Amino acid sequence: MWWPFNCGRPSEWRVSENALVTHLVTNGTVSDLETLYGSDEILQKYAPKLDEILPERFPRPLRLGSGHTAGSENDLKKEAPAESDPAPQKAVPDGPVGGDSGEESDDIVVESVTIEPPTEGKAEEVVHIVEPKHPRRAVGELRQFPDGSRHQAMFAPRDHRVPRLKVAAADCPADFFQQPQLYARTLFMAEITEWTEPGFARGRLSQLLGDTGSVDVEMEAILLEHGVDTREFGPQDLPACPPKECVFTIDPLTARDLDDAVSCRRLESGDYEVGVHIADVSYFLKQGVPADLTAAQRCNSVYLVHKVIPMLPRLLCEDLCSLNPAEDRLAFSVVWKLDTEGRVFDEWFGRTVIRSCTKLAYEHAQRIIENPDSEPGEEDLPPIDGGWSRKDIAERVLVLHKMAQCMRQRRTDDGALRLDQPKLCFQLDGPKGAPTGFYTYNQQDSNRLIEEFMLLANMAVAARILRSYPQLSVLRRHTPPQEGPLADAARLLKGVGLEIDVETSGTVHDSLQAMAAAWQAELPPQEAIARMAVVVNLLSRPMNPAEYFCSGVLTEAAQYRHYALSVPLYTHFTSPIRRYPDVLVHRLLAAALQYEPLEQLPPIIVQRLCVRCNEKKLSARLCSEACSLLFLAHMVDLCGPIRQPAIVMGVLDKSFDVFIPEMAISRRVYIDKLEVESVEFTKQTGVPRLKLTWRATDTEPSIDQIIELFTPVTVSLEATDMPLKFSTVALRPGAAVEGEGAALRPVERRCVPTAELDEA
Known part of the structure; x- marks a missing residue:
């Protein structure tokens, strides 16, 4: 099977050196196909590693379009078949692309074909699908065709990227x-299962999910x-573990996977030794074991209203x-010597065995923090182990709080x-x-x-x-916001009379602080909070998301910078x-500290992992x-408007958008x-x-x-008439908030897990 796409004149089409090149082919052909290329030398250098990763022999060195190949061009090209000729054979297993029907279903090799289209440009062929991005499946409804055919039905997907299917x-x-x-x-x-015509693809039903309207x-x-x-x-995902092996943690009240702890000890000099201790997952999760391969596919736990879908087996994440x-x-620790204001003058990294005294x-x-003198x-506190007292815990929390305040102020002064x-x-x-109720994290x-x-630890x-690894480090960067938006x-x-200096992250922060202070002095507290939420929302929209990357794929150190953290x-x-x-970072640190060797992958492969994450x-x-x-729609269904x-x-x-504080x-x-009865839209001073x-x-006059x-x-x-859907309707001025559903008030607000809101 082949998929033609227009690449312009052959002499203008090049494959980037040492990079991951993604071709997105849409409009009834195929989507999300990736081909991995490097220079000839790079491919030759990494050929053994690529051969281990890819299920089929990767053609190397490879060039398309311009005739740049290391071998004979005939080895990589074929003439397009005439209309009467049979279509080229697929080099893919039967069943859906990227499905579970074959042993090599995740990486599919497609026969090389070059097509000369009748119009402009030159069409190139997909040579190798390195990693399918879209799962080639979708959720939708089954319908009859308009002609009443009983030989096949039409599947209408919800995902607009997926074509309608003949089933x-x-x-x-x-x-x-x-x-x-x-x-x-x-x-x-x-x-x-097959996609050869623009209007429809062929497919099969793999699962009946149930009726719409069910949460x-x-x-x-x-x-x-x-x-x-x-x-x-399953059992195959669990590593062979030694007997249970196993300082204090601060986490959400219901947390079960405690991956960080802190310690604090006063030194004779009056300074402090403070440690951040992180669960040593890499000790149990060895590279390439089944649980690691699954974790590398999932990339993160998914937090839902009613449950968590974990990245790791629960025996690991909730126990070992x-x-x-x-x-x-077992933990991986970073320990510093700091003064009372959190300034670091020494640090140490290493594997440790810790015993948390309380959760x-x-x-x-x-x-x-709110009652420092009591x-x-x-x-007021949960049980404490190891002979430590409630006073010991309170003193350390207050010391760390004072340090954190000073550290945060210095970061703000530096432009965070x-x-x-x-x-x-x-x-x-x-x-x-x-x-039965709702609340907001703050x-x-x-x-x-x-x-x-x-x-500080990150x-x-x-x-x-x-x-230690300038070409292979997994880092996280945050590029500056989109200037136009x-x-x-x-x-x-x-x-509307509000000045925001958007030159740097620091000037944006200073503008917001000045605005918040002015509103707190002039407005009722709830109105001040609501206005700040609107401004923060407006300024968040142009922000680019932070992203993981491999240090070896960026040439300038300035590209590593994190805008928001400055x-x-x-x-x-x-x-x-x-x-x-x-x-991945734990494995790099373990290798840097010479605890264990690092199985080095090419930077382009590490980057692919980062992109997936x-x-x-x-x-x-x-x-x-x-x-x-x-769940909010479910609440509306249960409680009324x-x-x-x-x-x-x-x-x-x-229309207009509203924020509901x-x-x-x-x-x-x-x-x-x-x-x-009438609407007038105008624009004044933008x-x-x-x-x-x-x-x-009957009771109210017309009002503007x-x-x-x-x-x-x-x-x-x-x-609405649609199950588990709701609409937002504005009420006429003067309408009271009390009404149907008014008994459903926000429940007590709670503390937010920090790691879910920011970059910690």
């Missing part, structure tokens, strides 16, 4: 053609659509690796930027029950304490591994239980956000769904504005309302 009758439910109405609201999973079915569909592997780990109290545990929650640490009572956004969470009726000092020391480890946001804010080097080291890049991190975030909206105060954050000609979500309100004229009612940035409104979240 053979034998693959459909037995009674589908007799009673298609029974399946009108049923979701299926289907896989592509479990919709959630499973979301996970499948984003390629999240939800299979349970988790730094549980009163148990000896503090953020709430416990926060109470200690010793915690027995009911924080754009904290709260997160919607739910109170459930049991572990898997219906939502940062507190206890979160920031842990964050500062995790940041920066220290980044410098250490780069010193950021300037547009600044102009919009200037139009530091030259950064990595992730502190969460190996839930992030695979941290596992970036993609999976995004998928995990999208799944988490979609799950929150799904929910009224909430909101604030306008964007205005269009036929108590839910930490933004929603769009459509004008045609409102009881208004600021869009709507004038709505609400219809008179101006909708612009920061306008307070009341909205109602209401169920």
Whole structure:
């Protein structure tokens, strides 16, 4: 099989030297195909390693289009077959591309064919699919064809990137053609088996998920659509472990995978020895074992409202690796000598055996910070092991808190930027029950304490591994924001009298601090908080996501820089239980410290791993956000319309966006769904504005309302005809927040797990 695509004139088409080249072929052909190339010397150098990784002999050295090949051009090209000739044979196993039908289904070699199209340019062939990006499957509904055919049915996918599929009758439910109405609201999973025509592909049904409108079915569909592997780990995934082997932790109250702990000891000099101790996952998770291969595919744990889909087997993440109290545990530690303001004058890296004396929650640490002169009572802290007292714990928390405050101030002075956004969470009726309330995560000092020391550890480890492995280090960078959209946001804010200096991350931070201080002095607290949330949201949109990368693929050290943290080097080291890049970093550090040799891969292969981790991190975030909206829709179904105060954050000609502070979500309100008799859209000094004229009612006269940035409104979240979907409707001015669903108030706000909100 071959897939032609236009590459321009042959002399203009080149393959990048030593790089991963991605060709995205769309519009009814094939999508997400990758071909790995390097210079001739690079491919020859890495040929043995590539042969180990790829299931088929990788053609090397390879050039297409310009006739640059090391061997005979005839070895890599064939003439296009005439129309009467049979189509070229596929060099792929039967079944869907990238599926489980063959031993080598993840890496597929396709026969080389060069096609001369009848019009402009030259068409090139796909030579090798190194790693399928799209799973070639989708969630959707089964329908009959308009002609009433009973030989095949039409599968309509939800994913717009996937074509409609022709599904053979034998693959459909037995009674589908007799009673298609029974399946009108049923979701299926289907896989592509063949794609040779633009309009339709051929496929097969692989799974019946259930009826739309079920939280479990919709959630499973979301996970499948984003390629999240939800299979349970089996015995083959568990490494051969020594007897249980096994300082204090500060984590969310319900946390079960404790991957970081801290220690603090006063020295005779008056300075302190502070340690960050991270679960030594790499001791158990050896490279290439089944659990490692699965973790390298998952790349991270996925946090949903009602459950966590772990990256590692639960025996590892909740037991052997988790730094549980009163148990000896293996750790990778970074230990510093610091003064009372957190300035480092010595550091040490190494493997350790630690024994945590207690498992503090953020709430416990926060109470200690808020009551520095009171010793915690027995009911204020969890049990403490090892002969330490509540006073010992409290003293160390306060010392670390003071250091963290000084360290954070120095980072801010150096230009660090924080754009904290709260997160919607739910109170459930049991572990898997219906939502009974909601609250928002908000940062507190206890979160920031842990964050500062995790940041310090990540920066220290980044410098250490780069010193030993300048071409292979797994680092994390944050490129500057998109200049155009950021300037547009600044102009919009200037139009309402707010000055934002967007020259650097530091100037953005200073502008936000000045704005927050002014609003706190002038406005009621809730209005000040809501306005700051809108500004932070507007400034977050132009920000690029931080990304993992291999140091060997970037030529300039300036490209390593982290914009938001305003530091030259950064990595992730502190969460190996839930992030695979941290596992890679642990292996690099272990090799740098000569604990064990490093199995070195070419930088281009390491970069491929980094790219996959970036993609999976995004998928995990999208799944988490979609799950929150799904549970909110479920709550609306159960409780009826929910009224909430909101604030306008964007205005269009036929709609406007609002931010709901108590839910930490933004929603769009459509004008045609409102009881208004006229709408007028204008733009003054770059600021869009709507004038709505609400219809008179039996009890209320007609009234005008101006909708612009920061306008307070009341909205109602209401169920729609679609199952587990809700719309956001603005209420006429003066409408009370109390109403149907008003009894559903936000429950107590809680501390947020730091690592889920920022770069720690």
